[in-house]
Structures are given as structure tokens and as C-alpha cells.
Amino acid sequence: xxxxxxxxxxxxxxxxxxxxxxxxxxxxxxxxxxxxxxxxxxxxxxxxxxxxxxxxxxxxxxxxxxxxxxxxxxxxxxxxxxxxxxxxxxxxxxxxxxxxxxxxxxxxxxxxxxx
Amino acid sequence: xxxxxxxxxxxxxxxxxxxxxxxxxxxxxxxxxxxxxxxxxxxxxxxxxxxxxxxxxxxxxxxxxxxxxxxxxxxxxxxxxxxxxxxxxxxxxxxxxxxxxxxxxxxxxxxx
Numbered sequence: 751x752x753x754x755x756x757x758x759x760x761x762x763x764x765x766x767x768x769x770x771x772x773x774x775x776x777x778x779x780x781x782x783x784x785x786x787x788x789x790x791x792x793x794x795x796x797x798x799x800x801x802x803x804x805x806x807x808x809x810x811x812x813x814x815x816x817x818x819x820x821x822x823x824x825x826x827x828x829x830x831x832x833x834x835x836x837x838x839x840x841x842x843x844x845x846x847x848x849x850x851x852x853x854x855x856x857x858x859x860x861x862x863x864x865x
Numbered sequence: 866x867x868x869x870x871x872x873x874x875x876x877x878x879x880x881x882x883x884x885x886x887x888x889x890x891x892x893x894x895x896x897x898x899x900x901x902x903x904x905x906x907x908x909x910x911x912x913x914x915x916x917x918x919x920x921x922x923x924x925x926x927x928x929x930x931x932x933x934x935x936x937x938x939x940x941x942x943x944x945x946x947x948x949x950x951x952x953x954x955x956x957x958x959x960x961x962x963x964x965x966x967x968x969x970x971x972x973x974x975x976x977x
Contacts, residue, residue, distance in 0.1 A: 806963070854909075
């Protein structure tokens with residue numbers, strides 16, 4: 751069973767540009783969550799999608815957005831990049847509707863560097 | 866808001882000993898708590914999940930306890946090996962679908 755796949759693995763962008771990251775969840779998983787990981791803030795929740803609907807959103811500015819397609823693949827977009835957006839962006843997929851019984855399966859992440 | 870604290874200092878132990886990592890939380894009563902392992906440059910890997918009505922959970926050399934009165938979870942690695950060296954993350958459910966709140970993680974270093 752293939753794991754969670756994130757592309758690309760590494761990205762270097764310039765301030766002011768925008769970027770799109772992709773995540774393919776484990777087959778059959780309908781929930782996809784996105785997290786930002788930085789040395790100073792740790793892992794922080796960005797948003798979660800289930801069957802193409804955003805069900806939950808973290809405390810990030812509107813420059814961070816996402817979507818989910820009918821095949822459960824998800825993309826996140828960051829517009830007007832700032833230096834502080836440099837981070838490891840992680841995608842996690844889960845099989846369940848609720849939080850109670852589900853473990854999250856993480857991808858390898860996309861390392862974004864903004865210069 | 867919910868807050869999770871893990872010992873930010875690295876934990877150094879000798880091979881064969883038991884490592885004990887601590888996760889404390891405030892301002893919340895989670896339904897469950899999870900532990901993950903993260904190696905450098907890789908995504909977290911799920912280890913154990915424990916529910917609020919469970920006191921203890923085991924998986925091979927790993928043991929987790931959950932004390933809802935103390936608002937604390939302890940994570941034990943028994944008979945530790947150098948391969949257990951990694952950062953261990955504690956995560957709580959936020960009460961909102963699949964949103965997890967993570968602690969900063971504790972780095973464990975097991976020396977031969």
C-alpha cells in the first residue's frame with residue numbers, strides 16, 4: 751500500500767511569488783490535513799479537507815489556501831510569499847470521519863525556502 | 866487556548882535503559898492523545914494512540930500512560946537502542962475533526 755506522497759520535495763521561491771504544493775493521500779483515505787513545521791513554532795495545523803470540503807482551519811493568514819479534488823488528492827497554495835513562510839510543509843491523511851479513532855499518516859513533506 | 870508542553874531539552878540515555886518522556890497539557894480535556902516519532906528530514910510516524918478512558922497502552926517496547934487528572938502523558942521506551950534516537954512528538958485532538966495539536970517534541974539520544 752503506497753504511503754502519502756508529497757511533491758515536490760524541495761522548492762526555492764522568491765519573496766512575493768506564489769507556490770502550490772501537492773499531496774496524494776493513501777488510497778481510500780478521504781481526509782487530508784496540512785501542517786507547517788518550523789524550528790521555532792513546531793508543527794502547526796493549517797487546514798483539513800474531507801470529501802472536497804474544508805472542515806477545519808488553523809490560525810494562518812488568507813494567503814494560505816487549499817483544496818481537495820474528487821480523488822482525495824489535495825493542493826495547498828501560498829500567495830505573496832514571505833521569508834517567514836520558509837518551512838517544512840507536511841500533509842497527513844486519515845481514514846476516519848472523526849478524530850477519535852484515527853491515526854494520521856504523514857508524507858515526507860515539502861521543504862520550502864523563500865529567499 | 867490549548868497548550869501542550871514537552872521537555873524541550875534533549876534526553877540522553879545509555880543503551881538498554883528506559884527512556885521516559887513527558888507531555889503536559891492545559892486548558893483542555895482531550896478525548897485522546899497520540900505519540901509520533903520523527904527522524905530528521907522526514908514526516909512524523911504514528912506510534913501509539915491512547916483514549917481518555919484508558920490508563921495505559923503498550924506496543925512492543927513502548928508504553929504510554931494517560932492521566933487526565935494530572936493532565937499528563939508519559940511515554941516510555943524500554944530496553945532502548947541507538948535506533949530509537951529520534952524526536953518524539955505528543956499530539957492531542959482539538960475536538961475538531963482531524964485537527965491535531967502537537968507539542969514541540971523531545972529529542973531522544975540513545976548512546977551505545
